[in-house]
Amino acid sequence: MDEDKSSQTEEQNSTQIVNTILQEIEKDREKEIISRRFGLFDRKETLEQIGEMLSITRERVRQLEKSIFTKLINNPKIIDSDYFKNFENQLITLIKKEGGVITVNNLALLTNQNKLDKTERSRLSFICLLSSKMNLLEENDSYFQSISLKENFSNNKELTSLIDKIAEAIKQANHPCTLKELTTLLKNNDQKTLNSVASVSKKLASLNNTWGLIKWPTVNPKNIRDKIYVILKEHGKQMHFNDIADSIKKSGFKRKDVTTQAIHNELIKDKRFVLVGRGIYALKEWGYKQGTVADVITTILKEAGKPLHRDEIVKRVLKDRFVKETTILLNLQAKKDFKRFSKATYGLREEQSSLSK
8 A cells, every 4th residue: 555655756756856845925916927937737938928927028037937946946945955855866876777867857867757748857857956965967959968977977068968978979880789899989888877868869779789970871760761771681592572561560660551562662663772683682791782683693604704604604693683594494495695605604695706706
């Protein structure tokens, strides 16, 4: 019974903490200002919006906000209270498990039964600002809003410095890096911290336990073609388009409800992919070139500079194309570009004239 009550209290803690803190503010107008500016019960409001509602200037709202918050942060009834310290310790425990830093969004998911809630995020940010043990990094073009522990990062500059070092190390490596690789590059063996710190950066993205620049499709696939590329890259060898479709459906991609036909269409359009067999595709970067089986035979014979035995031609074609041996033999016999020079030996028809000279 006591456990049930404790569980219910924890689930409602951020609301209870905020309500208790606001009770320390005597004037209703000042409660309104703090509540609306920090978005404690609804969306955050600007100085202008609050000033218009209260019929005071924007500058007056700013002055009042600063004055009220200073009183709160220096009020021992709040900062030294059991209710505040207990909740503060709960947050610290959660952040420690993440390596000393966490985005406010992820922390809100942990404290709100894995449900996204803007109000929960605002309350956590507000409580963090009151705490002497945590730093709040506000969101900007480079970083997500995050909370770090002062015992791990004395200030935000120390945190952002490590974030930027991770991004630069990955940029210099010029390929997605595993956490193990990052520990070597940065000479920092704390994989958990590196992972959490990297997640604060808006310049980075991760997929399948590797980190890379957000513009790289291998870690941040934005469309079907990018997802196909990631699947083939991870598989490391050719795949049938049906298997690619199945792999995408089973992947951790955000959007994976695509049809097999759509995937096949994208494979045909994108020059990164090469048809190497009946419905089988590989990456061009692996050394494959576009073309039919006949095109491959032509290239092989041109490079050889002489007729080749049928078995040798088949052997070389099968290095580039995943087709049946009979398909290769049919191309040798049916295409006008090829001519049999002697038993089981084939060359380019144009070679016939040069050999006869």
